[in-house]
Amino acid sequence: MSKFLSDKFSSLSPYVPGEQPKDMQYIKLNTNESPFPPSQAVLSAAAQEAGKLQLYSDPDLTELLKTLAEVYGVETKNVIATNGSDEVLNFAFMAYTDKSHPAVFPNITYGFYSVFAKLHGSPYIEIPLKEDFSIDFKDYLNLNKTIFIANPNAPTGLTLSLDEIREILKSNPDNIVVIDEAYVDFGAESAVPLIKEFDNLLVTGTFSKSRSLAGARLGFGFASEKIIEDLNTIRFSTNPYNVNRMTLSAGVASLKDDGYNKKNAEKIINTRERVKAELEALGFYCLDSKANFIFAKKEGVSGKELYLGLKEKGVLVRHFDKEIIGDFLRITIGTDEQMDIFLSKLKELL
Numbered sequence: 112m113s114k115f116l117s118d119k120f121s122s123l124s125p126y127v128p129g130e131q132p133k134d135m136q137y138i139k140l141n142t143n144e145s146p147f148p149p150s151q152a153v154l155s156a157a158a159q160e161a162g163k164l165q166l167y168s169d170p171d172l173t174e175l176l177k178t179l180a181e182v183y184g185v186e187t188k189n190v191i192a193t194n195g196s197d198e199v200l201n202f203a204f205m206a207y208t209d210k211s212h213p214a215v216f217p218n219i220t221y222g223f224y225s226v227f228a229k230l231h232g233s234p235y236i237e238i239p240l241k242e243d244f245s246i247d248f249k250d251y252l253n254l255n256k257t258i259f260i261a262n263p264n265a266p267t268g269l270t271l272s273l274d275e276i277r278e279i280l281k282s283n284p285d286n287i288v289v290i291d292e293a294y295v296d297f298g299a300e301s302a303v304p305l306i307k308e309f310d311n312l313l314v315t316g317t318f319s320k321s322r323s324l325a326g327a328r329l330g331f332g333f334a335s336e337k338i339i340e341d342l343n344t345i346r347f348s349t350n351p352y353n354v355n356r357m358t359l360s361a362g363v364a365s366l367k368d369d370g371y372n373k374k375n376a377e378k379i380i381n382t383r384e385r386v387k388a389e390l391e392a393l394g395f396y397c398l399d400s401k402a403n404f405i406f407a408k409k410e411g412v413s414g415k416e417l418y419l420g421l422k423e424k425g426v427l428v429r430h431f432d433k434e435i436i437g438d439f440l441r442i443t444i445g446t447d448e449q450m451d452i453f454l455s456k457l458k459e460l461l
């Protein structure tokens with residue numbers, strides 16, 4: 112740290128992304144990317160825009176917002192697009208949390224929430240998951256604080272029902288409730304339709320997981336017109352060109368070709384269920400994940416040792432050095448071929 116850094120950032124510990132090692136070719140099952148490349152239509156759309164990179168991108172995000180609104184059945188005024196969904200989450204923390212609006216989220220969830228809260232100097236409360244690692248929606252009723260819930264949750268993959276989310280929204284009418292749907296396409300129910308009913312709901316989504324565009328950085332949010340206005344105030348106060356030209360055009364093409372993405376999501380769901388059954392046959396305890404990963408542990412086997420053993424054999428999975436979940440591995444679902452290699456390396460280790 113230099114002597115120049117503002118005091119307000121001196122104790123910040125940044126988010127640590129999953130490792131992207133360059134020392135050898137790994138089977139990468141550690142950052143929940145899609146194992147499938149973007150479709151041909153997306154590649155051509157991005158390549159075409161590359162020839163116009165001397166020009167700024169559209170600050171109004173017109174084509175993309177229009178297409179997102181069509182695909183999700185909302186109006187353009189209810190949509191924002193951002194540089195990954197991390198950016199819309201950052202905007203939400205900036206806009207809706209402070210000393211008088213503390214943030215609330217589960218104690219086991221996406222690691223970025225606490226980082227964003229600290230970045231913006233907002234206090235936050237972490238609510239423990241239940242013994243079975245699920246979220247008890249009753250813990251989030253009448254809180255009078257800004258609520259962040261990933262649905263499906265990460266890294267558990269467990270979901271809340273729309274009825275439960277509705278109860279949370281109803282009982283916190285004076286506070287924003289953010290539902291982070293990064294993994295929704297792998298089997299959870301989307302809360303997007305609820306934005307018509309609730310003016311305190313912000314639903315965020317991403318092209319990084321089910322739409323094979325993690326490297327393009329594209330996320331979005333759906334909410335009431337007023338919330339979208341707030342978020343745009345922040346967007347235009349930080350970077351009006353937050354989504355680059357190639358990504359804007361790739362995003363539109365991806366939505367127009369969404370059948371390709373849906374087919375890939377289905378493949379991943381099928382592979383997930385197959386691998387889960389095989390892990391259970393090996394004595395693993397697996398949570399009922401509705402995401403593109405499995406969260407699993409085996410009694411008497413150290414999660415850390417298993418992670419290190421797999422890494423040595425060329426398979427990367429995610430291990431979290433956090434006490435309650437230290438025995439677990441989070442295994443991203445890859446192609447069937449990748450998962451077969453994972454399973455055979457795992458059997459060798461056991």
Ligand SMILES: *Cc1c(COP(=O)(O)O)cnc(C)c1O
Binds near residue numbers: 196198
């Ligand atoms: C991956 C992920 C995101 C954000 O991903 P982006 O690549 O920034 O869109 C947000 N929330 C959760 C829970 C995630 O796992």
